Amino acid sequence: MGVIAMDKKQITLYYSSENSIGKQLNAYVESSGKDHLTIDISKTNVTGTQWAELAEGLGKDVSDLVNTDLPDFMETYGENYVDLDNDGWLKILDKNPRFLKNAIVIKGDKYIELTSASDYKQYIDPDSAGIEKPYK
Template sequence: MSNKNKDMGVLSQNENLIKLYVHPDNRMAKQSIAVAEASKAIKKVVNLSEVKLTETQWGDLADLLNLDSPQDLINFDHDIIKEKFDHKKPEIYDNEAMKLLTHNQEILKHGIAVRGKKAVFITNVNDIMKLQEPDTNDITIP
């Protein structure tokens, strides 16, 4: 393993930190980072092209997102998935989904923003605002 693919430790859960898990190939990555920078919260970007998450961390992210299965993290339209499987949405077990994500992090369906024990998929820039502290001007969009 190269220095570029450092393993992450256990997922931290800090209320003052917005952590973005994004792959630079994702169209929303740059916009998500800009919105997070507008927040009063501390921002940390986990670039999934440089940092390798573990299967346990993928499972933790799926749990934080309240997903039924880690499969729900996967973009089944990604070329890597299409090359590996014949079906549009193959039936795979949860542990297989986490292995796929660990070795092919670019197949992540959407970026993920985490703040404390809350997590959201980043499908548009306003999704990060769901992590805003209630009744504060925590995130301002210019």
């Protein structure tokens, strides 16, 4: 059993308000009229256990959650390949939440990585026929 609560009727969004996509996704979720929980990682501490669970739910390593292509990341950690263990990547997300690569939505027991605001409409909002599109 994980530490992140899951509810079939609730959308949970992990995002950073320090980037425009995160702000847009938060606006979509807030205005959706659906039960939701939004977690702005820039303002709310996400534990290492939660990060690990999010990564596992997405079928990724914790390192895959970090956007190493950001100029700020390269300035802080260098432009060369950064080789860290999971604890190192967790510390990066803890100290620099702006380095989160993409927003993450949990709906029921499904974890979905959202790379754009249109992803929210595609994977979370029902289409015009009222049928939800399948998850990736």
